Amino acid sequence: xxxxxxxxxxxxxxxxxxxxxxxxxxxxxxxxxxxxxxxxxxxxxxxxxxxxxxxxxxxxxxxxxxxxxxxxxxxxxxxxxxxxxxxxxxxxxxxxxxxxxxxxxxxxxxxxxxxxxxxxxxxxxxxxxxx
Amino acid sequence: xxxxxxxxxxxxxxxxxxxxxxxxxxxxxxxxxxxxxxxxxxxxxxxxxxxxxxxxxxxxxxxxxxxxxxxxxxxxxxxxxxxxxxxxxxxxxxxxxxxxxxxxxxxxxxxxxxxxxxxxxxxxxxxxxxx
DNA sequence: CAATATACATAGAAGTGTTAGGTATGTCAA
DNA sequence: TTGACATACCTAACACTTCTATGTATATTG
Numbered sequence: 001x002x003x004x005x006x007x008x009x010x011x012x013x014x015x016x017x018x019x020x021x022x023x024x025x026x027x028x029x030x031x032x033x034x035x036x037x038x039x040x041x042x043x044x045x046x047x048x049x050x051x052x053x054x055x056x057x058x059x060x061x062x063x064x065x066x067x068x069x070x071x072x073x074x075x076x077x078x079x080x081x082x083x084x085x086x087x088x089x090x091x092x093x094x095x096x097x098x099x100x101x102x103x104x105x106x107x108x109x110x111x112x113x114x115x116x117x118x119x120x121x122x123x124x125x126x127x128x129x130x131x
Numbered sequence: 132x133x134x135x136x137x138x139x140x141x142x143x144x145x146x147x148x149x150x151x152x153x154x155x156x157x158x159x160x161x162x163x164x165x166x167x168x169x170x171x172x173x174x175x176x177x178x179x180x181x182x183x184x185x186x187x188x189x190x191x192x193x194x195x196x197x198x199x200x201x202x203x204x205x206x207x208x209x210x211x212x213x214x215x216x217x218x219x220x221x222x223x224x225x226x227x228x229x230x231x232x233x234x235x236x237x238x239x240x241x242x243x244x245x246x247x248x249x250x251x252x253x254x255x256x257x258x259x260x261x262x
Numbered sequence: 263c264a265a266t267a268t269a270c271a272t273a274g275a276a277g278t279g280t281t282a283g284g285t286a287t288g289t290c291a292a
Numbered sequence: 293t294t295g296a297c298a299t300a301c302c303t304a305a306c307a308c309t310t311c312t313a314t315g316t317a318t319a320t321t322g
Contacts, residue, residue, distance in 0.1 A: 006228050008279050009309075013144035014232045015279090021239040031300050041235040051279055053302060058278095076287060076300060095240060097137050101145045102233055104172040108152040109226060139310055140278070146310090162269050182310055184271060189309090207269060207318060268319075278309085288299075 004044045015047075015055050017098060020091040023065060023083040030056060030079065056081060064090050135175045146178075146186050148229060151222040154196060154214040161187060161210065187212060195221050 022028060022036055033056075034047045056079075059065045064087030070078050083091070153159060153167055164187075165178045187210075190196045195218030201209050214222070 004228065004231055006232070007144065007147075007225065009140060009143035009147075010228055010232055012140035012278055012309095013138065014236060016138075016140075017236060018239065021236070021243055024243050025239070029300080031298095037235075040238055041231065044231050045235065048280075049301080050281070050283095050303085054278085057302095072299095074288065074299080078300070094138065097135065097141055098233075098236065100135055100172065100175050101137070101141055102229075104168075104176065105145060105148060105152070105226075105229065108149065108156070108171055112152055112155055139276095142311095143278090143309055160269080162267095179311075180270075181272085181312070181314095185309075188271090203268095205268080205319065209269070264322090266319100266321080269317080271315080273314085274312090276309100276311085278307100280306085280308105281304100283304085284302080286300080289297085291296090292294080 002043070003046050006045065011047075011051065013098075015051070016059065017091060017094040019052075019055060019059065020064060020083060020087055020094070023081055024088060024091060027080050027082045029070075029081065032078075059087065062090075063087070133174070134177050137176065142178075142182065144229075146182070147190065148222060148225040150183075150186060150190065151195060151214055151218055151225070154212055155219060155222060158211050158213045160201075160212065163209075190218065193221075194218070 018037060018040075019033060022033055022040075028036065030049065030052055034049065034052060037045050037047050056065070056067075060067055060081070063084060065081045065083055068080050068082070070080050072078055149168060149171075150164060153164055153171075159167065161180060161183055165180065165183060168176050168178050187196070187198075191198055191212070194215060196212045196214055199211050199213070201211050203209050
């Protein structure tokens with residue numbers, strides 16, 4: 001699957017829930033999160049580190065995640081992030097918001113599909129969900 | 132249904148596709164678009180005019196819509212917007228992007244639902260779709 | 263005559279990604 | 293030894309967008 005270009009605002013809207021959801025599953029660190037997003041999106045999304053690190057710092061400042069330094073077996077320093085209970089609560093809320101907007105959008109699109117064809121089926125390729 | 136508060140970036144990400152989709156169905160003007168979004172979201176979304184007008188001006192500047200003045204039977208001036216073919220193409224693209232991100236998010240959430248309960252069923256209330 | 267709904271518009275503040283740059287270490291091949 | 297590459301973190305200037313507040317004007321209703 002080719003990399004897609006995403007609108008800046010769509011990146012902004014999805015970065016927080018995606019990061020929090022990844023961390024809710026398992027503690028992780030910046031570089032690995034970028035790779036994980038790549039996997040989860042089936043190769044569609046390519047995050048830049050210049051985008052992600054400020055996001056992580058913001059989430060930490062807001063108390064949604066906590067950071068700790070670790071040294072990997074490889075010898076490299078990694079900053080691991082863990083989601084807090086506040087972070088989990090926020091994730092639930094963001095999810096609710098996203099789904100409300102999504103339902104609205106799908107409703108309008110459905111009404112349109114008579115006039116404007118959908119074009120490529122965006123999800124013929126199933127997304128991988130393994131650990 | 133109560134009004135929900137939406138994250139600023141989520142508003143930013145959804146405003147363009149929502150406006151274009153509404154206009155793809157039928158020409159409309161600012162004030163009516165705000166009311167329409169209210170309807171389409173089942174009362175969840177409340178857009179402010181201070182947000183919408185700059186959006187409409189931007190869409191016009193980008194060539195996605197065209198504006199014309201009309202005077203309603205009521206005597207009030209209205210600025211009607213019509214979607215262009217470029218606007219339709221852009222709408223299709225935005226829709227593809229949204230659905231790609233949505234599929235990714237739903238994938239992560241699904242993997243999480245074992246650990247974090249969904250909470251309220253966000254869509255027990257069906258959304259209205261009438262013209 | 264006042265209040266409300268309709269209808270448009272703009273300005274400053276605050277927050278965000280993009281792009282570009284910087285630092286440092288480990289692995290691998292030439 | 294050297295160079296290239298992946299790993300791993302961080303920050304800054306810039307452009308863009310919403311939010312909040314404010315302003316203008318007209319029609320309807322009580």
